[in-house]
Amino acid sequence: MLKAKNITKSYKNLQVLKGIDLEVKTGEVVSIVGASGAGKSTLLHILGTLDTPENGEVWIQNTNLFSLADDQLAKFRNQQIGFVFQFHNLLPEFTAFENISMPGLIAHQDPKKLEHRVKELMEMLNISHRAEHRPSEMSGGEQQRTAVARALVNDPKIVFADEPSGNLDSHNAEELHQLFFQLRERFNQTFVIVTHNEAFAQMADRTIEIKDGKIASQQAEVNS
Numbered sequence: 001m002l003k004a005k006n007i008t009k010s011y012k013n014l015q016v017l018k019g020i021d022l023e024v025k026t027g028e029v030v031s032i033v034g035a036s037g038a039g040k041s042t043l044l045h046i047l048g049t050l051d052t053p054e055n056g057e058v059w060i061q062n063t064n065l066f067s068l069a070d071d072q073l074a075k076f077r078n079q080q081i082g083f084v085f086q087f088h089n090l091l092p093e094f095t096a097f098e099n100i101s102m103p104g105l106i107a108h109q110d111p112k113k114l115e116h117r118v119k120e121l122m123e124m125l126n127i128s129h130r131a132e133h134r135p136s137e138m139s140g141g142e143q144q145r146t147a148v149a150r151a152l153v154n155d156p157k158i159v160f161a162d163e164p165s166g167n168l169d170s171h172n173a174e175e176l177h178q179l180f181f182q183l184r185e186r187f188n189q190t191f192v193i194v195t196h197n198e199a200f201a202q203m204a205d206r207t208i209e210i211k212d213g214k215i216a217s218q219q220a221e222v223n224s
């Protein structure tokens with residue numbers, strides 16, 4: 001479902017990515033690991049079209065993302081790609097319900113269907129009781145679960161997460177990790193997750209290690 005071909009990226013004299021080839025299947029949970037500065041976030045941002053590669057292609061199903069015009073790419077990103085960041089990036093003036101709804105409003109989802117979807121996700125992520133709360137009135141775990149719900153509201157083909165549990169205590173982190181797998185079970189959702197959390201990385205179906213700008217190894221989970 002996701003195919004990246006020969007991705008390269010440099011910042012001035014520093015070549016961060018030196019030719020990355022990657023494929024991810026529908027419903028797969030893939031973790032990306034590597035030392036600090038290895039280029040994990042750079043790769044994730046390129047795969048998610050938040051940044052552009054120097055060379056190479058990224059395909060999601062039959063769409064060659066970087067061949068799209070800017071407005072088409074923005075539409076594709078809104079409707080087909082979800083993001084979860086280390087810091088939730090929720091809008092502080094809006095409630096949890098409104099934050100989760102936002103990508104659906106931008107995508108002009110039918111209001112009734114959107115409301116149903118938001119409620120379904122809030123229930124699943126155990127934040128229904130926080131629907132009318134603003135981010136500052138929620139715990140770190142609740143904020144991050146709200147960000148996950150927001151990423152899923154348009155039923156995207158793929159969700160990219162960059163250190164999603166990096167700012168959480170171990171209990172909330174563990175709960176969030178389990179949630180990704182529950183969401184995969186329920187929606188057959190595809191996830192690509194950058195993480196420094198070793199236990200989480202190993203829970204994934206496949207772990208990709210980035211080293212010196214290349215894929216150093218791809219380790220399938222032993223029981224998968």
Ligand SMILES: Nc1ncnc2c1ncn2[C@@H]1O[C@H](COP(=O)(O)OP(=O)(O)OP(=O)(O)O)[C@@H](O)[C@H]1O
Nearest residue numbers: 011012014016034035036037038039040041042043
């Ligand atoms: N906008 C930028 N301008 C210049 N250099 C950058 C930029 N973004 C990233 N870099 C450099 O590219 C390299 C890779 O950065 P990246 O954030 O992708 O690493 P990472 O593997 O995600 O690291 P970490 O685990 O610490 O988050 C680093 O050396 C970083 O300093």
